[in-house]
Amino acid sequence: MSAPSANSQTAQVHSSLWLWILFSACAFATVALFFIPAFIIRPFRYQGPRALLLAMGLHQRAPLGTLITGLACFFLAFSLWKTVGRWRKALIVFTLLIVTASAVMARQNYFEWMFHPIAGPHFLVQSETKLDSKEMIMAVRLGSDARAYPISQMAYHHILNDVVAGVPIAVTY
Amino acid sequence: MWTRTVNGRALHFYLAGINNQNFLMRDEETGTWWQQITGKAIYGPLQGAALELVLSDELTFAEWRVESPTGQVLAPVGKYTKEYDPNWEPGVAKLPVVISFPNTELKSRDVVIGLTIAGAARAYPWETFAKQSPILDRVNGTPLLLVLGPDGKSFRVFVSRIDGRDAEFFLQTNSSADAKGENKTWTLLDTTTVSQWNFQGCATSGAAEGKCLDRIPALKDYWFDWRNYHPDTTVYKH
Numbered sequence: 001m002s003a004p005s006a007n008s009q010t011a012q013v014h015s016s017l018w019l020w021i022l023f024s025a026c027a028f029a030t031v032a033l034f035f036i037p038a039f040i041i042r043p044f045r046y047q048g049p050r051a052l053l054l055a056m057g058l059h060q061r062a063p064l065g066t067l068i069t070g071l072a073c074f075f076l077a078f079s080l081w082k083t084v085g086r087w088r089k090a091l092i093v094f095t096l097l098i099v100t101a102s103a104v105m106a107r108q109n110y111f112e113w114m115f116h117p118i119a120g121p122h123f124l125v126q127s128e129t130k131l132d133s134k135e136m137i138m139a140v141r142l143g144s145d146a147r148a149y150p151i152s153q154m155a156y157h158h159i160l161n162d163v164v165a166g167v168p169i170a171v172t173y
Numbered sequence: 174m175w176t177r178t179v180n181g182r183a184l185h186f187y188l189a190g191i192n193n194q195n196f197l198m199r200d201e202e203t204g205t206w207w208q209q210i211t212g213k214a215i216y217g218p219l220q221g222a223a224l225e226l227v228l229s230d231e232l233t234f235a236e237w238r239v240e241s242p243t244g245q246v247l248a249p250v251g252k253y254t255k256e257y258d259p260n261w262e263p264g265v266a267k268l269p270v271v272i273s274f275p276n277t278e279l280k281s282r283d284v285v286i287g288l289t290i291a292g293a294a295r296a297y298p299w300e301t302f303a304k305q306s307p308i309l310d311r312v313n314g315t316p317l318l319l320v321l322g323p324d325g326k327s328f329r330v331f332v333s334r335i336d337g338r339d340a341e342f343f344l345q346t347n348s349s350a351d352a353k354g355e356n357k358t359w360t361l362l363d364t365t366t367v368s369q370w371n372f373q374g375c376a377t378s379g380a381a382e383g384k385c386l387d388r389i390p391a392l393k394d395y396w397f398d399w400r401n402y403h404p405d406t407t408v409y410k411h
Contacts, residue, residue: 041190041191041192041197042191043191043194044194044268044269044271045271046193046271046272047191047192047193047271052192053216055190056197056206056215056216056217057216059190060204060206060216060217109187109188109189111188111189111191112187112188115188116250116253117187117188118250121247121248122247122248123245123246123247123248124245124246124247124248125243125245125246126238126242126244126246128246129234129246129248131234131246132234132259133233133234133235133238134233134234134235134324134326135233135234135259136231136232136233136234136326137231137232137233137234137237137246138174138229138230138231139229139230139231139232139237139241139244140174140227140228140229140230141241141244142227145244145245146237146240146241146243146244146245147244147245147246147247148232148234148237148241148244148245148246148247149246149247150234150246150247150249150257150259151231151261152257152258152259152261153247153249153250153257154247155257155258155261155265156253156256156257156258157250157253158188158196158209159186159187159188159198160247161177161185161186167176167178167227168176168177168178168183168184169174169175169176169177169227170174170175170176170177170184170186170198170224171174172175172186172196172198172209
């Protein structure tokens, strides 16, 4: 009677091992989908052409990718939960927290946390502006419409989607 | 500055990252990644597409105000005004660079005016330009005129041709400048028609009166950035 029970225990250990491997792989993939692009595309660091392509490719796929791998993590954690003791439960919870944080961060544009975009641009006539006469501006003239974008403002926001004389333009600095 | 219509559709760009200190933007419509300095789509559904350049100027507010009295100015966004630094240049100039070109003519943070004529790029060191203005040069067969504005900060580049004929210009400084060298005015004179030209590149008197020179888009940039995206650039020397 002991032989079949030992076999089933071995089978349980094997399936549990596979669940752990899958759980770890999914957790690793979720973190990697966020972290690798974030690490490569960070300021004051050299971006090699191939590394940059990898970063953009992963970042592009991260929202769907982290959804799939993140859900898989939760599903696998659920399957593992009853088979493990307190310490492993803690490890599972900790991993799920990291996985959730990575999946959330993969959907965030933290560059816009540093440099906020201009939601709805307002424009002033010359008499309303307090600009110093020596301040540098970027200027565009399309048809009879002229617009000035102070560089001090554009150096912070970096991008403005504007329409001048009916032409959609991107002001970038 | 770029037009943001691609294949008949207006795109909306947002800041998405940084590539060797030149920013990357993505469009909300397709998620394509674009390089700011080149306007080229480098990754994503529109990869290979290029935005069309919009002719723009870097001027002092004083210069622009006179040229465009009815123009509009982008209003500061109230909650971010403390982030705006009118004196941003010295700070940026001290930032480290991540790419450098040690065996080239200039230092990484040297400011240049960069321009491209039919694929041929040339950089004009700002220091040289500010001393020599106006500069007459020729790139890829096109005669150029680079002019520093009367305010000593604004600049423009023109095709140095009047009615299809190459022209030469020189500067005539008026002596009304005050002790600090401010309120200086000047006019450009061309040697062919002996007309007077203003900083907008238009003849205000003489045989060419009413005519305007064609403009050339030019970018004020740091050497490392210009050189990185224009590896075959030449550097103006004189």
